[in-house]
Each structure stands twice: as structure tokens, then as C-alpha cells.
Amino acid sequence: MQQDEKLMSAFPHLTYLYDPIMPDKQKGWICDDVVYLNPRQTKTELTCTIAEEIGHYLTSVGDIVDQNTNEKQKQERKARDAGSLLLVTPFDIIDCFDNGCREIWECAEYLSVTEETFKTAVKWYARKYDGVITEDKHTIWFHKDGTMSVYKSLI
Numbered sequence: 001m002q003q004d005e006k007l008m009s010a011f012p013h014l015t016y017l018y019d020p021i022m023p024d025k026q027k028g029w030i031c032d033d034v035v036y037l038n039p040r041q042t043k044t045e046l047t048c049t050i051a052e053e054i055g056h057y058l059t060s061v062g063d064i065v066d067q068n069t070n071e072k073q074k075q076e077r078k079a080r081d082a083g084s085l086l087l088v089t090p091f092d093i094i095d096c097f098d099n100g101c102r103e104i105w106e107c108a109e110y111l112s113v114t115e116e117t118f119k120t121a122v123k124w125y126a127r128k129y130d131g132v133i134t135e136d137k138h139t140i141w142f143h144k145d146g147t148m149s150v151y152k153s154l155i
Contacts, residue, residue, distance in 0.1 A: 015035065018039040030053045037049060047112060052080055080120050083117070123142075125148075
């Protein structure tokens with residue numbers, strides 16, 4: 001099962017519809033329990049869009065299409081954060097490191113997510129963990145610019 005299918009199956013009460021008339025600049029939109037998806041996306045973009053729309057389902061209230069207030073912008077950020085965390089965990093970052101990924105684009109490609117989604121997750125972890133987390137003999141230093149450093153203990 002591919003990543004987009006796993007996300008959809010994790011939230012089976014949502015309906016997912018491909019909308020061929022959705023404007024190119026709009027990747028997705030959720031209304032009630034229906035996620036509308038622009039079919040003119042790469043598989044990677046589609047996966048990240050599904051995750052973000054699920055993030056909206058989990059965190060947003062009301063119509064926030066028009067980003068004209070701070071509150072709506074905060075809801076958008078919260079939804080993007082939630083979506084990115086569905087796709088990028090600290091263990092995924094460790095897996096990237098253990099498999100030779102050293103650049104942001106390499107990690108994003110390895111995890112089949114966009115660079116933007118990867119950086120969003122890293123920035124969230126930087127805020128949440130005040131920059132440092134230790135897992136499975138690894139120490140991850142999260143930087144606020146969306147980058148990180150991973151160190152592995154030999155002991």
C-alpha cells in the first residue's frame with residue numbers, strides 16, 4: 001500500500017474525490033467530511049496534500065480559505081504542521097540518516113514527501129523539543145530554519 005493510500009485508509013470516514021476542475025494553484029480542499037483533490041499533482045505532492053487536508057480536518061474550524069486574519073493563518077499553520085507530522089517522524093529522520101541521506105532534498109526524496117513538508121516537520125520539532133531530541137542512540141538537533149543535524153552514539 002502506498003503512502004497516500006495508507007493515509008486515506010487511516011481516515012476511512014473521510015471521502016476523497018479527485019476534482020478535475022479545481023484550479024491548478026489549489027492542491028486540495030476539505031469541506032465537512034469530503035476531501036477534494038487536484039488530480040494534476042505528482043504522487044509526492046498528492047500524498048502531502050492529503051496529509052495537509054487531514055490536518056485541516058483534525059485542527060481547523062470554519063472557512064479559512066481567505067487568509068485575511070491572524071487566526072486563520074494560525075489555523076493554516078497548525079493544519080500544515082499536523083499533516084507534515086503524519087508523514088515525517090523523528091524515527092523517519094533517523095532512518096534517512098542511517099540510509100545515507102545528508103541533504104534536505106535527499107531526506108524528502110527518500111521519504112517520498114516534498115521538501116516543504118519535510119521542512120515544516122523539522123521546524124515543528126524544533127519548536128516542540130527546543131531543538132534537541134534523543135531516540136534510539138541518535139541525537140537530532142533541529143534548527144529553526146528547517147534543517148537538522150543527526151549524531152549517532154557508538155556506545
